[in-house]
Amino acid sequence: MRLAEAWRVALDALRANRLRSMLTMLGIIIGVAAVVALVGIGTGTKGQIEQQVEGLGSNLLLVVPGRLEAGSAPAASTMDLDDVEAVARVVGDRDRVAATIASGETVRAGSRSTFASMQGVLENTPDVFVRRLDRGTYLSRTDVTTGRRVAVLGAGTATALFGDRDPIGRQITIGGVRFRVIGTFERLGQSLGVDRDSEVHVPVTAAQRLLGTDRIDGLAIRAPDRERINQLSTAVVSVLSDRHPDTDFSAVTQEQILGVLGDILGVLTGVLAAIAGISLLVGGVGVSNIMLVSVRERTKEIGLRKAVGARPRDIGVQFLLEAVLLTTIGGVLGMALGVTAALLVDRFSPVPAAITWWSLALAFGVSAFVGIVFGVVPAQRAGRLDPVVALRTE
Amino acid sequence: MTAPAIVATDISRTYDLDGVSVPALRGVSLSIEPSDYVAIVGTSGSGKSTLMHLLGGLDRPSAGTLLIGGRDVSTLNPAEMAKLRNETIGFVFQSFHLLARTTARDNVALPLVYRGIGRRERRERATAMLDRVGLSHRLDHRPNQMSGGEQQRVAIARALVTDPSVLLADEPTGNLDSTTGQSVLGLLESLNAEGVAVVLVTHDREVAGRARRQIVMKDGVIVR
Ligand SMILES: Nc1ncnc2c1ncn2[C@@H]1O[C@H](COP(=O)(O)OP(=O)(O)OP(=O)(O)O)[C@@H](O)[C@H]1O
Ligand SMILES: [Mg+2]
Numbered sequence: 001m002r003l004a005e006a007w008r009v010a011l012d013a014l015r016a017n018r019l020r021s022m023l024t025m026l027g028i029i030i031g032v033a034a035v036v037a038l039v040g041i042g043t044g045t046k047g048q049i050e051q052q053v054e055g056l057g058s059n060l061l062l063v064v065p066g067r068l069e070a071g072s073a074p075a076a077s078t079m080d081l082d083d084v085e086a087v088a089r090v091v092g093d094r095d096r097v098a099a100t101i102a103s104g105e106t107v108r109a110g111s112r113s114t115f116a117s118m119q120g121v122l123e124n125t126p127d128v129f130v131r132r133l134d135r136g137t138y139l140s141r142t143d144v145t146t147g148r149r150v151a152v153l154g155a156g157t158a159t160a161l162f163g164d165r166d167p168i169g170r171q172i173t174i175g176g177v178r179f180r181v182i183g184t185f186e187r188l189g190q191s192l193g194v195d196r197d198s199e200v201h202v203p204v205t206a207a208q209r210l211l212g213t214d215r216i217d218g219l220a221i222r223a224p225d226r227e228r229i230n231q232l233s234t235a236v237v238s239v240l241s242d243r244h245p246d247t248d249f250s251a252v253t254q255e256q257i258l259g260v261l262g263d264i265l266g267v268l269t270g271v272l273a274a275i276a277g278i279s280l281l282v283g284g285v286g287v288s289n290i291m292l293v294s295v296r297e298r299t300k301e302i303g304l305r306k307a308v309g310a311r312p313r314d315i316g317v318q319f320l321l322e323a324v325l326l327t328t329i330g331g332v333l334g335m336a337l338g339v340t341a342a343l344l345v346d347r348f349s350p351v352p353a354a355i356t357w358w359s360l361a362l363a364f365g366v367s368a369f370v371g372i373v374f375g376v377v378p379a380q381r382a383g384r385l386d387p388v389v390a391l392r393t394e
Numbered sequence: 395m396t397a398p399a400i401v402a403t404d405i406s407r408t409y410d411l412d413g414v415s416v417p418a419l420r421g422v423s424l425s426i427e428p429s430d431y432v433a434i435v436g437t438s439g440s441g442k443s444t445l446m447h448l449l450g451g452l453d454r455p456s457a458g459t460l461l462i463g464g465r466d467v468s469t470l471n472p473a474e475m476a477k478l479r480n481e482t483i484g485f486v487f488q489s490f491h492l493l494a495r496t497t498a499r500d501n502v503a504l505p506l507v508y509r510g511i512g513r514r515e516r517r518e519r520a521t522a523m524l525d526r527v528g529l530s531h532r533l534d535h536r537p538n539q540m541s542g543g544e545q546q547r548v549a550i551a552r553a554l555v556t557d558p559s560v561l562l563a564d565e566p567t568g569n570l571d572s573t574t575g576q577s578v579l580g581l582l583e584s585l586n587a588e589g590v591a592v593v594l595v596t597h598d599r600e601v602a603g604r605a606r607r608q609i610v611m612k613d614g615v616i617v618r
Contacts, residue, residue, distance in 0.1 A: 005507055016495055304491045307452060308552065309480025309508035311473040388453045391491065 006314075010321040013294070014329075021326060024290045027283025028330030028370065029337060032363045034276035036338025039359040041345060042269025044352035046262065052196075053258050059226055060128070061233055063087070063219040063240070063251045078244050080214050081204070084122070086243060090235050091221055098128035098220045101207050107157060107200055109172045114160035117199045118174055120207020120216075128222045136168045136183030139203055147205035151179040155187035156197030174200060177210055229253055277366075284327070284370040291323050291378035295385075302382055303390025316383030323375025324368055331367025335360055397464060399482070399559045399591050400426040400449050405458030406614070407444050418444040420614040421458070426560060430591040431583070433602035436611030442595045443564055445611070449593060450483045450562045451475050463559065480508055484553025484590075486563035490545045492537040492552075498524060499533045502551045509556065523551040527581060543574035550581060560591045567601065579604070 014021040065077045081099065088094040101120040106113055123139045125131065134155065143150050151172060158167050158181075167181045179202060188196040208214055221236065223229040233251040240249045295302070302315055339360075342353040407419040419441045426432060426449065434442050447453040451462050460467045463482040470478065479485075492501045502520035511519075524530055527547040537545050546566060553561055563582065567575030579601060586592045594605060602608050610618040 002507075002510060002512075005513075012495065300491065301493060304493070305504070305508075306476060307450070307479065307485050307491075308505035309476050309556070311476040311508070313473065314476075314508060386453075388447045391452070391487070 003317075006318050006321050007325070009318055010325050013298075013322050014325060017294075020290065024286055024326055025330035025333065027286040028280065028327050028367055029283075029334040031276060031280030031283040032331045032334025032367050033338035033341060034279055035273055035366070036335055036355070036359055036363050037341040037345070037353070038272035038276050039269060039362075040338070040342035040353040040355045041351055042265060042272055043356055043359070044342075044346060044354035046265040046269070047354055048352045049261050049265065050258055053254055053261065059223040059229055060254045061221040061223055061229060061236070061251050062253075062257075063221065063236055063249060064217070065244075065247050065249055077215050077217050078247050079216050079219070079240070081216065083240060083243060084216065084219060086239050087219060087221070087236050090239050091232065093224075095124045095127060096222045096224070098122055098125050098222075099204055099216045100125075100218055100220070101204055101211065101213070101216045103207070103211055105175045105200075107161065107172055107174050109161040109167075109170060112161050114157055115198065116154065116157045118207060118210075119199055119201050120204035120211075121201050122204055125201065128220050132186040134184045134186045135166065136181070138183055139201065144203040144205055147203055147209055149177065149179045149206050150182045150202070152183040152185065152201040153181055154185050154197040154199035156195050157200055158184045160198070172200075174202070175210055179206075280366065280370060283330070284374040287323055287326055287371065288374035288378060290326075291319060291375055292381070294322070295319060295378050295382040298382075299385065299390045299393045302385050303387045303393070306385070306387035307391060312383035315385070316379040319379035319382045320372065320375045323378065324371035327367045327371030327374075328364070331364050334367065335363055338363070396428050398425040398427050398461075399430070399463065400424075401459075401461040402449065402455075403459045405448060405455035405460050407441075407448060407453065408456045417614055419448070419455070422614075422616055423458075424449075424609065424616065426591050426593060428559060428591055429586065429589050430593070431586045431606040432591075432593045432609060433605035433607070434593065434595045434609045434611060435597065435599070435602045440611040441614040442611055444614075446562050446564050446593070446595060449560075450485055451479045452485075476508070480505055480556060482559050484550075484556065484558035484561045486546070486549050486553050486561065486566045488565040488568040490537070490542075490549045490569070492545055492548060494537055497534045497536055498529060498540065498548045498551075501537070501548055502555050504552060505556045519555055520551070523555045524548070526554070527551045541574070542570050543578060546570060546574075546578050547581065550578070550585075554585065554590070558590065560593065561585065562593050564595045565597065566594065567596070567598070575601075 065079060084097055084099045088097045091097055099122050103118050105116060105118040107116045121139070123141050123144050126133070126138050138152055139150065142148070151174070153167060161167065161172060162170065167184060170181050172179050172181060204216065221232065223232050233253065237249045237251050305315060339355050342355055345351055346353040402422060402424045404421045404423050405419060406417065406421050409416045409418055422445060434445065436442050448455055448460060451467055454467055462478055465478060467475065493504070499517060499520045502523050503516035506516040506519060521533060524533060527550055529544060529547050529551065532540060532544060540548070561582070566582070567578055570578060582592050582594065583604070596602050609616055
C-alpha cells in the first residue's frame with residue numbers, strides 16, 4: 001500500500017471518531033504545551049540572568065574573602081581600604097578597582113521611608129560596573145576622601161521617597177544620619193521578581209563611619225582585556241593573601257558566575273522539562289489505550305482488508321500512522337498552546353519566557369516519537385490478527 | 395486442459411478450544427477447475443465456511459496439501475498469502491463486509507490499494523466494475539445508503555475488480571430476500587459464463603441445483 005493512501009486512511013479513521021480523537025490528543029496537547037512553556041520559562045530566565053551578569057560590565061573580576069565552594073559559608077571580611085590601594089597598584093590603574101561595603105538600611109525623607117541596600121562605594125563604581133545616571137551627578141573623588149554625606153539613589157528608592165518630585169538637593173536620612181541627594185540612577189527593572197532599583201550609593205568612608213567599621217565587603221576589578229583576567233586574578237589573590245595570611249580569598253570572573261548560574265538554571269530547566277515529559281508519557285499511554293480499543297472495534301475491517309490482500313505490514317503501518325497522526329496533531333496543538341502560555345507569562349508576569357526553535361522542534365519530535373512508541377504494540381496486534389477470526393467477529 | 399485453480403488433497407482443519415481439539419474438517423479432497431461452478435451444501439456446522447476460508451487462502455490446513463494457483467500454501471508466509479489472495483481470489487460474504495464510512499466506489503477499489511495501483515486508475519477500474527454489476531448510479535453512496543442487494547453487488551464488484559480466477563461466495567444470498575437473491579445469483583452465473591470459477595455455499599437446494607457440481611458436507615467431510 002502506498003504511504004499517501006495509508007495517511008488518508010489514518011486521517012479518515014481519526015475523523016470518524018472526532019470526539020475520542022480530541023480527548024486522546026488532549027493528553028499529548030497538555031504534555032507538549034507544558035514542555036514548551038516550561039522550557040520557554042527556563043530559557044527566558046536564564047537569558048535574563050545572563051544579560052544582567054553581562055550588564056555588570058565585561059572583563060569583571062570579583063574578589064571576596066572566603067572560598068567560593070558549594071556548601072561553604074561566606075566568611076567575614078577582613079579587607080579594608082588599604083587593601084584596595086594595594087590591589088590598585090597590582091592592577092596599575094586605580095580607576096579599575098571598585099570597593100563595596102553594603103548594608104540594608106531604612107532610608108527616610110520627610111514623612112516617607114523605604115528600605116534599601118546602602119552601598120558604600122568609591123567614585124569609580126559606575127565605570128567598573130556599568131551604571132547610568134538619570135539625574136544629577138555621581139560621587140566625586142573628594143566626596144570619598146572627605147567622607148562627605150552625599151547619596152545617589154536607585155530609581156526605586158527615589159520614587160518611594162519623592163514620588164514624581166526631583167530629589168536632587170534634598171535631604172534624606174540613612175540609619176538616622178543626614179545625607180544630601182546629588183543624583184539618581186536609571187531604572188534597572190526587576191529580575192526574578194526582585195527589585196534591583198532599591199539602593200543608595202554613598203561614599204565608602206561615610207558608610208564605614210555610619211556602620212562603625214573600617215572594613216569593606218569586597219572588591220571588583222575591571223580587567224583591561226580578557227586575556228589578562230586570569231593572570232590578574234592570581235596576582236590580586238596573592239597580594240591579598242600576603243596581607244592577610246589567615247584569610248582565603250576568591251576571585252571569580254563573570255564567565256565563572258555565568259557558568260555556575262547557567263548550570264543551576266540548566267538543571268532547573270531540565271527538571272521542569274522532565275516533569276512535563278512525564279505528563280507527555282501519560283498522554284502516550286492514553287494513545288496506546290485508545291489505539292488498542294480502536295483495533296478491537298475495527299477487527300472486522302482488519303479481517304476484510306486482509307481478505308482482499310492487505311499484508312500484516314499494511315495493517316500495522318495503517319494503525320501506526322493513526323497513532324503518530326494523533327500525537328503529532330496533538331503535538332502541534334500543544335506547541336501552539338505552550339507558545340501562547342509562555343508569551344502570556346512573559347507579558348503579564350515578572351517571569352520572563354523565551355521560545356526557542358529547538359524546543360519546538362524537540363516537542364514535535366518527541367510527540368511523533370511517543371506516537372511511534374505507543375502505537376507499535378496496538379499496530380502489531382492489528383497486523384497479526386488472524387483474518388478468519390477477524391471476519392467471524394460480529 | 396488447463397491446470398486446476400485450486401487443488402486440496404486430504405486437508406483437515408482442527409481448532410483448539412481450551413485444550414480440546416475440535417475437528418472442523420477431516421480429510422477433504424477437492425479441486426476447482428477454471429470456469430468451474432461448484433455449490434457446497436450441508437448442515438450448519440458441517441465445515442462449509444471453514445473449507446471456504448482454506449480454499450481462499452485465509453487460513454491454512456492443519457494437515458494435507460493445498461495448492462492455490464499452483465502454489466503450496468504451506469510454503470508461503472502471511473505476506474505472500476495476502477498477495478496470493480489479492481491476485482487469485484475474490485471473496486463474497488453473507489454479511490457483505492463493506493467499509494461503513496466508505497463510498498461504493500472506494501469499497502470496490504480497496505483490493506487495488508493493496509496492489510499499489512494509483513488512485514486514478516483505481517477509481518476508473520472500480521467505476522467500470524460497478525457499471526458491470528449495474529450500480530453506475532450508486533458510485534458515491536455509502537453502504538447505509540444502499541439496499542442489501544445493492545450492497546452485495548458492491549461486494550461482488552469488489553471481489554471482481556482484481557480479475558480473480560476464483561470467486562468464493564459464502565451464503566451470498568443469505569441476507570437477501572428471494573427476488574434480490576435471484577438477481578445476485580444471476581450476476582454470479584453470468585460472471586461464471588465469462589470464465590470466472592465460482593464456489594458457492596448455500597442452504598438453498600434450488601440454488602445449489604443450478605450449479606454444475608454439488609458438494610454435500612457433513613461433520614467435516616464430503617459425503618457426496
Ligand atoms: N475459531 C473456531 N474455534 C473453534 N471452533 C470453531 C471455530 N470456527 C469454527 N469452529 C467450529 O468448526 C465447525 C465448522 O464451522 P463452520 O463455520 O465451517 O460451519 P458451517 O458449515 O459454515 O456452518 P454454517 O452453515 O452455520 O455457516 C463448527 O463446529 C464450529 O463450531
Ligand atoms: Mg458458515
